[in-house]
Amino acid sequence: MKSICLLSSFLFFVVVIFLTTISASYVGNKTDHLALLSFKLMITKDPYGALTSWNSSFHFCDWNGVTCGKRHRRVTVVQLESQGLEGPLSPHVGNLSFLHELWLFNNSFEGTIPHEIGRLFRLRFLGLDKNKFNGIIPTNLSGCSNLEELYLSGNKLVGSIPKEIAFISQLTLIAIHDNNLRGGIPSSLGNITSMEVFSATGNPLGGNIPNTLGNWKSLRELYFGDCNLYGTIPHSIYNLSLVTMFSLDNNKLTGSIPAELGIMQPHLTVLQLRDNQVAGLLPPSISNCSKLQVLELQNNNFSGKVTVDFSKLRDIVWISLYQNNLNGEIKFIDSLKNCSNLKELDLSGCKFQGVVPASIGNLSFQLKHLNLGENQLHGNLPSSIGNLLGLRLLNLESNQFTGEISSTIGMLQNLGVAYLDENQLSGKIPDAIGNLSTLIKLSLSSNRLEGDIPPSLGNCHNLLTLYLYNNKLSGKIPKELLQLTTLSIKFDLSQNNLVGSLPIEVGDLKMLSYMDLSHNNLSGKIPDSLGGSTSLSFLYIKNNSFQGIIPLSLSSLRGLVELDLSHNNFSGQIPRFLEQFLLTYLDLSYNDFEGEVPVLGVFINASAFWVLGNNRLCGGLVELGLPKCKETGKHKKRLHWFIIVILIVSAIFSILCFVYACFKKKSNRQLYQSSTHGRFSKISYNQLLKATDGFSEAMLIGKGGFSSVYKGIIDQDDKTVAIKVLHLQNRGADRSFIAECEVWRSIRHRNLLKIITSCSSVDFHGNDFKALVYEFMPNGSLHDKLHSSACTPRPNLLQRINILINVACALDYLHNHCLSTIVHGDLKPSNILLDDDMVAHVGDFGLARFLGPSLNQNNSIGIRGTIEYAFGSEMTTSGDVFSFGILLLEVMTGKRPTDDIFMEGLSLHKFVYMALEDHVTHAIDEELLKYHHKDEIAMENIALTLKIGVSCSLYSPPHRMNIKNVVNELQHILDMIQNI
Known part of the structure; x- marks a missing residue:
């Protein structure tokens, strides 16, 4: 119990x-x-x-x-x-x-x-x-x-x-x-x-x-x-024997590295102390860190000879010692021959002396960057440098090298950037340099080079920048050099002994921004073709023997910021078109100009222009101290004729507007019928309702003024699609639907969004319902890829250039390859969709227009593009080019054109334009800068891409790039980047 x-x-x-x-x-x-x-x-x-x-x-x-x-x-x-x-x-x-x-x-x-x-x-x-x-x-x-x-x-x-x-x-x-x-x-x-x-x-x-x-x-x-740290690195930190990654860069740290570092921390793979104030010797014991891959000690106060035995560091990839107080010879290069993974060796600005050992040619085939600039090296350049077939950057500038440039340099088939300037090199420029087909920047300036400029340089079809100034070069400027249409950043032949006239091929340099031919013996007239170099911002031809009048064709150079024609024999009147330029510097002094000095534009600022030494000039600002000009009756007579012409043109324009309005009204009455009977099969309202789960918020992927876009699955083939439902209650939505249908009936291109079907019906409440069904783009819009924190990773450099090429190809098709020219009218990142492979497809043709054959991209007036059209201007292909330019700048800078920083006259266009000259890194998206800031070839190509964006978004429509040229230039840039 x-x-x-x-x-x-x-x-x-x-x-x-x-x-x-x-x-x-x-x-x-x-x-x-x-x-x-x-x-x-x-x-x-x-x-x-x-x-x-x-x-x-x-x-x-x-x-x-x-x-x-x-x-x-x-x-x-x-x-x-x-x-x-x-x-x-x-x-x-x-x-x-x-x-x-x-x-x-x-x-x-x-x-x-x-x-x-x-x-x-x-x-x-x-x-x-x-x-x-x-x-x-x-x-x-x-x-x-x-x-x-x-x-x-x-x-x-x-x-x-x-x-x-x-x-x-x-x-x-x-x-x-x-x-x-x-x-x-x-x-x-x-x-x-x-x-x-x-x-x-x-x-x-x-x-x-x-x-x-x-x-x-x-x-x-x-x-x-x-982290803004200062003081010394505690010795106890160096006692942490398991450390592999040791990064204290960009601080204000002082002291020295212990001599036993390699023994105390033998497992180091990364040692980053760059941009500090650390001093003392480089410990030889670093050679004990057999797993070391990155050694970044640049911008410090290290001193003495380098006695590290690099032969034990077989995994080393990156050695950067530049801007220290190291000295002695660079014989330690001998010990690098077994470092088969070495890709960057930067020893610039270290006060190294002596000759470069021939063993430099035994360095890794993977070596991409070799930088020995700003030292005190002397003697001949070893011909063995030609063995470094993987080199993309060779910097030997600011040393004391003598002798000739070896023809073996022509073996560096991957070389993109070569700096040999500020030495004492002599002899001729070797023809073999013309073999460097990947070269984008060549600087041989400030040497003692002589003889003709080799025409073979014309084979460097990727060249963006060429510096040959301050040498003893003679002969004529080879026309082959001026046919390098890629030359776009700087072209400087100044301070030589060049003779002859300026070849007419100079007009082929349509992308060139900076040209300096000053201090030579060039003569003859300025060729009319120079007006074709419409991208010029800086033009200097002073101290030559040019003569004749300034050709009217130069009025096309509306982007000029600085112009120096001084110390020549130019004559005639100062061209009035210079008044219209946005010049900040103009020097016309010591020529033979005559007549009245203008008083508009740059001529209103006496500190921005010079006309000294032209004894037949008159008028202008009082500060110039020139005599008054004699009055004639020509001005009054010219004004009368001008007024008459204006009245006639205005009358003709009014008549044309009336005729166009009548035609437009008639065509709009017929448009709806034509637009809804195209090549599309129809789909019912009920099918779309089911496909989008009743147009639920969960399926909504985008919303605009005229429409909402839903993700949907069509039952019949289980296919995922994008469904654009028009907001017919909003004014203009119906016209948007009609316009889009009309455009889609006429076009088909790999970089245009593919339309599958359309729906024009009524909903269950009896209201009109209109929708378009498109191919679904899994990677969303370009806008989201650039600006949404949810979209990671952001597009890399190759992807961005490919996307821009895709969009440019689509515009080229719409503008130049359709039966009737089509203007998109609303090109912006949110209307660029990306498929599985990040291929771009242009969509949303709700604001598109068909143009007649006479409405080309150069006949418009005023401001254009997506931003331009907001001002009520007529739509032209030039407006699309403007919008593309702004889109390109947004892609490469990561900044929206509406960002808060753009105020008080500063725009995205102006922001990039100002950065291109000296501080291009200020304009580049931080994501791109993070991965490419040390790659000079990539940075050159990014700058060139930004320049295309600036050229496309110029204020004046006639001076914007042709979209065909945009496609070619971007494809060229892509080819260069793929070779990096």
Whole structure:
């Protein structure tokens, strides 16, 4: 009986415990459910429908991105990376008490990081990087006592690194780079002895590196670049023997590197101390770091001879020592012959002396950049340099090299940039240089070269920049050189002994921005063809013997900023067209000009132009001190004729406008019928309703003034399509539909969005309904790829150039290869769609127009393009070219033309134009700059691409590039980049 009572008591106890567990589990589940719903409620944008499944139809453990434990069915993981989510992070996330991992990387969460996260004591991984969080790092994160990895980088966090983080004793990784944290590095961080990776690059922390960080015995990677640090690097840091990545670049650090570095840190793969003030010798023990791949010590105060034995560093890829106080000879190059992975060797600006050893030709075939410039090297250039077949950049400038340039240079078939300027090289320029078909920049200036310029240079069909100034070159300018249509940045032959006239082929340099032929013995008249070089911004031909009048054809050079014709024998009157130019510098002095000096444009500023030494000039500004001009009756008579011509032209224009309006009205009455009976099969309203789940918000992928675009699946073939539904209640939407149908009936091209079918019907309420069905583009719009934080990675350089070529080809087809010329009228990144292979397709022809044969791109007046049309100007192909130019600049700069920085007269066009001359990096998208800022060939091609954008978006329509030329130039740039 007693045993039965005991058994009953035990069973009762078990039941009570069981029921208590069930009750607790239920409460916990409800807490998690409510916390997740609060999370969703605070999301203001979910472009990819990541939270669509977060509803009552599913248990929250089955929601997208949510993982629950099998035992308690409590949330353990929330993983929503790269979903484009926007809005604040709900503080109720702190109620997910069983959470182990929270991954919200690469979204657009904003506001402060909720301090309630500090309640998640089971949390092991917290990933909030690449968002828009602001405010401070919550100090009570220390409550996450089991946290192992903390990612907060790429936000807008301020304040300091909380000392309390030191209480999280299990941390192995902290990533807080690219924020705005200040206040130094807390010494208490040294208490986290489990630390393996610490990254704080790109924060203005300030202060010293604490000695306590030497307690991180497990440390493998340390990143403190660009943190405004000063003082010496504690010796205890060098004692961390497991370190592989050691990056402290771009600070104000002093002191020296320990002589035993290679013994203390033998596993180093990356050593970055560039852009500091570190001094002393380079430790020979670096040769003990047998796994070293990157050695960046440039821009410091290192001194003495280089005694490192590089033969042991067989994995070395990058050696950069430039701008230090190193000296002695560069015999250590002998030890690099076994470094078969070496791609960059930069020893410039180090005060090296002596001759270049012939063994330089034994360096790796993979060597791409060899930079020995700005040293005190002398003697002949070794002919063995011709063995470096992989070279893309060769910089030997600013040394004391003598002798001739060896013809073996012609063997460097991959060479893109060659700097041999500011030496004492003599003899002739070797014909073999013409073999360098990939050369884009050649500088031989400031030497003692003589003889003729070899015509073989005309074989360098990729040349963008050529410097031959300040030599002793003679003979005529080869016409082959002037037929290099790629010459577009700088062409400088000044300060030589060149003779003869300027060949008429100079007009072939249509893309050239800068030309200097000054200080030669050139003569004859300026050829009319020079007016074909319409991209010229800087033209200098002073100190020659040119004569005759300035040809009227030069009025085409409306982009000129500086013009120097001084010290020649020019005659006649000063051309009036110079008044219309936006010149900031004009020198016409010491010629034989006569007549009245103009008083408009540059001539209104006496400090911007010079006319000294022209004894037959009169008038102009009082400051010039010239005699007054004698009055004649010609001006009055000319004015009368001008007024008569204006009246006649105005009358003819009014008549033409009336006739055009009548024709337009008649054609519009017939347009709807013609547009809805084309090559498209029809689809019903009901099919589209079903395909889009009732035109639900979840299927919406874009919205504009005239339409909404939905993603849909057509049942009949299970095909994913894009469905553009017109907002017929909005004025102009019906015309947009008609225009688009009419255009789609007439065109077909690989870079135009493919239309599948159309729908013109009524909905279930009896309202008119019109829609177009297109091929679905999985990669969305170019606008989203450039500007949406949800779209990662952003297009790389090759992809961007390919996209621009695709768009230019589409425009070329519309403008030049259709039966009737078609103007798109609304070219912008949101109307450029990208398929699976990132091939661009131009869409949205709702504003398109057909043009007659007489309406070409050069007959328009005023401002054009997508921005231009907003001013009510007539639509022409020139307007599309303008829009393409702005689109190109947006693609390459990453800046919208409507960005806040563009105000008070500054536009995207002007912003890039001003940057192109000296600071092109200021205009380049940071994403491109990050990967290509050290690649001079890539940077040259990016600059050339920007120049095309500027040329396409010039104010004056006649001076914009022809779209055919745009396609050719971009294809040329693509070929160059693919060879990098």
